[in-house]
Amino acid sequence: MRHFIIAILMLLYGFALIGQNRVVNGYVTTLGNLHVANLKVSARNAGSAVSTDSTGFFFIVTNERDVLEFSSDVFKKRRVRINNRLPDTLKVAIEFVDSPENRQIAVGYGYMNEKDIINSISQMDRKRNDFCQYSNVFDLIRGRLPGVQVVGGGREPEVIIRGIGSITLSSCALYVVDGVVVNTIGHISPCQISSISVLKDSSASMYGSRGANGVVVIETIKGPQ
Known part of the structure; x- marks a missing residue:
């Protein structure tokens, strides 16, 4: 199979030289290191389109100055601009x-398998839980999500995902509400919450160093649907 792929790449490279195009290949991942299979990858100017294989690998013919688009309803659209500084791989x-519906779609279309999603994300959603029975968001989180602790008192305790790793530095998780990083979540009423997801380990790496202590992702009823 690998020899076949190399042969195809060489053939495409030959066509690229003739037409002043460029062959680009690579891997598509999500939640840190999960490979995304069956995802559509298209070159907007060249008009070519392919799908990733079971390992998230793709190769595609593009123009020398083009835009690659990675699209699906369950992922945020990603564009990569082709230029001289961009490597071929x-x-x-x-x-x-993340949502219950998108998890079903992701599994159904073969983008990821259910086990990988469950291992990467812990989630509660209002369709299966009565969020309004809790007095505040921290009582809602406390003891309901695996590996998550609420430490401290007052109106703004800390949500700890990986355990307290430092005495002098905060181990508090990063908070993301409706796609925006925020400093506090104490003001959010449980009745306003549509879902709570916890990202940890490699799945939190999409937020860079800010997600080193894990990420609490909250979608509100007024947020994106």
Whole structure:
């Protein structure tokens, strides 16, 4: 199989030289290091389109100055501009828009398998939980999500995902509400919450160093649907 792929790449490279095009290949990942299969990759100017294989690998003919688009309803659209500084082999990370419906779609279309999603994300949603029975968001989180602790008192305790790793530095998780990083979540009423997801380990790496202590992702009823 690998020899076949190399032969195809060489053939495409020959066509690229003739037409002043360029062959680009790479891998598509999400939630840190999960490979995304069956995802459509298209070159907007060249008009070519392919799908990633079971390992997230793709190769595609593009123009010398083109835009690659990685698209699906369950991922945020990602565009990569082709230019002289871009290497021929790419690693493209795309953001999974987590919801119960999107999990079903992702599994159904073969983008990821259910086990990988469950291992990467812990989630509660209002369709299966009565969020309004809790007095505040921290009582809602406390003891309901595996590996998550609420530490401290007052109106703004800390949500700890990986355990307290430092006495002097904060181990508090990063908070993302409706796609925006915020400093506090104490003001959010449980009745306003549509879902809560917890990202940890490699699945939090999409937020860079800010997600080193894990990420609490909250979608509100007024947020994106």
